[in-house]
Amino acid sequence: MALKFVSYMSSQSRVMSKKSIEEFLFQVREKNKLLTITGVLLLIQGKFVQYIEGPEEEITDVYESISNDHRHTDMILLDSGDLEERQFKDWSMAYKEVSDKQVKGIIGDEELNLEDIFLNSKDHDYHPVLKVLYDFVKTLSS
Numbered sequence: 001m002a003l004k005f006v007s008y009m010s011s012q013s014r015v016m017s018k019k020s021i022e023e024f025l026f027q028v029r030e031k032n033k034l035l036t037i038t039g040v041l042l043l044i045q046g047k048f049v050q051y052i053e054g055p056e057e058e059i060t061d062v063y064e065s066i067s068n069d070h071r072h073t074d075m076i077l078l079d080s081g082d083l084e085e086r087q088f089k090d091w092s093m094a095y096k097e098v099s100d101k102q103v104k105g106i107i108g109d110e111e112l113n114l115e116d117i118f119l120n121s122k123d124h125d126y127h128p129v130l131k132v133l134y135d136f137v138k139t140l141s142s
């Protein structure tokens, strides 16, 4: 079975309450479990950054659903492709809201311009959002 991944960023349409985020994550995780989709969703300064991985057809279908979801706008596809093995096999959708303070700790600046980082970055060896992800993983395992 071919495995595929997709990552994108988008802007949250409106601030969601803690309760609506919990309900949203519950639904997303239940559906992902059924479809064997795994991944990570970050919320950083009003922007979602999501990475999903799973069987090719399911990823294509869910990405289509996500694209039509009014809870966010201005989706920008960051990367997609084939996978040999899953990166986040235990997570039906890990979620992390990254605070401004954490952004400063990671980037050294409170203003994180994700568009600049993703779309205009010439430095491919150092990717701040990957650092966010790795730091997040470390906090889970420590």
Ligand SMILES: Cc1cc2nc3c(=O)[nH]c(=O)nc-3n(C[C@H](O)[C@H](O)[C@H](O)COP(=O)(O)O)c2cc1C
Pocket (backbone or CB within 6 Å): 028, 031, 032, 037, 041, 048, 050, 052, 062, 065, 066, 067, 068, 069, 071, 072, 093
């Ligand atoms: C930022 C964001 C991330 C989402 N991630 C997923 C996801 O990983 N899996 C999923 O099934 N739905 C995800 N959704 C929800 C889908 O857009 C959609 O509401 C859901 O798949 C239900 O679609 P359906 O009613 O057509 O089954 C996400 C929505 C948003 C706004």
